Amino acid sequence: MTNTTLTTPARRFLSRSPGRRILAGVLGLTTAVALASCSGGDDEAAPDADNPTHVALQFGWTPNVENMAAIVAEQKGYFRDEGLDVEILPGGPEVAADAQVVSGNADMAILTSESLANAVANGAPLVAVGAVYQKSPSVILTTDGSGINTPKDLEGKKFGISKTDHRVYEPFFTSAGVDLSKIDMVDTGADPASLVSGEVDAMSAVAANQPVVLRQQGVVTKEIPLADYGFNRWSGALTVRSSDLADDAQRQKVLAMARAIEKGLETAVADPDDAATVVYDAYARDLGLSIESQKEGAKIWADLATSANNRTTHIAEVDDAGVASQQEFFDKTGIKGTASQLYDVAASREAFGDE
Incomplete structure (x- = not known):
């Protein structure tokens, strides 16, 4: 009411x-x-x-x-x-x-x-x-200084992802010209702790959620919006x-x-x-x-x-x-x-x- x-x-x-x-x-x-x-x-x-x-x-x-x-x-x-x-x-x-x-x-x-x-x-x-x-609020989240500036930069890196995001990110990487076989996909869920600890180099995230949490903890973040690559x-x-x-x-x-x-x-x-x-x-x-x-x-x-x-x-x-x-x-x-x-x-x- x-x-x-x-x-x-x-x-x-x-x-x-x-x-x-x-x-x-x-x-x-x-x-x-x-x-x-x-x-x-x-x-x-x-x-x-x-x-x-x-x-x-x-x-x-x-x-x-x-x-x-x-x-x-x-x-x-x-x-x-x-x-x-x-x-x-x-x-x-x-x-x-x-x-x-x-x-x-x-x-x-x-x-x-x-x-x-x-x-x-x-x-x-x-x-x-x-x-x-x-x-779309979906972003690839990484930390400043990781060297990851584009989706292609994830090749050879560990990428944290929730189980529900596989359906989106696997075709996304293919459409963005990324060799999926060169990315180590790690099921981490939505918790950004794995990114802070270094368990993964980047992770799937929502722009207004995990990045905000990390910045409030003093972590300098970098986000790559999926919408910028046609995944909207x-x-x-x-x-x-x-x-x-x-x-x-x-x-x-x-x-x-x-x-x-x-x-x-x-x-x-x-x-x-x-x-x-x-x-x-x-x-x-x-x-x-x-x-x-x-x-x-x-x-x-x-x-x-x-x-x-x-x-x-x-x-x-x-x-x-x-x-x-x-x-x-x-x-x-x-x-x-x-x-x-x-x-x-x-x-x-x-x-x-x-x-």
Whole structure:
């Protein structure tokens, strides 16, 4: 729910019953689809600021500055301005964000392009109407002085990687002209300790996560963005049920959610320090995160939101060129998905006022 007292949302989601949080993970897809088909309907009123409609927004992980667009929108009343009373549902390892939307527990989820494609390939009736981060946060992380300046420099070196990243990095290295057989791939997970200790020379990382942690420890880092080499996985995809876009009242509701998030994103990009403070006071403080890490992370996420090449649209709006870039990413990584069916360009244009 939209709150004027910043710490209230943190108390709310931290006290939410575990059974409610993991419900989507245990629902079968057949049941979830049936539930989704029963939600909404023509009798639902369109969003009205004087009589706000309850909506639920599912995060992929716990609330931090990666989700600053939605959190700023919640805290500054942008959802309320759109006639919505928003409830933020935290994510985590027990929560399947896509299933939360399919089941009807949430009206919108924040996904990556890859997770959206995989969900749809498995039968989930989902589509995205926007994408907050249209430049990938994935980077090769190394330390200053390592001599690693390009992906090719990893040949003959040890590269730390999490198991889930193999699917991305193996085709990435091939497309970047790197001889994969000359890289010693070490399963280190996401912990940067192996890089600091010298166990590996570089590692897979997220620009606003491991590099921030290391810099706060006094380690001078260097990052090589995968997006600079044509490997550009979007994140922050504003994902809804396909059926909601076919029903006028439901369509207006989810597009209003997208507009509120877009306004929150614009506010956060204009002042990342303030956005980080809002996130910290509302959620991150109770999660044990530091204000310093949130502020540095907010600046990085703000840059990722605005630095996609040749942007002529609203920040979170998706266009045909961007969708084509996701198809290229799918093709290179072997992900099953047709990007033009996963991202609704017309709905995105409608949401953000370009038609």
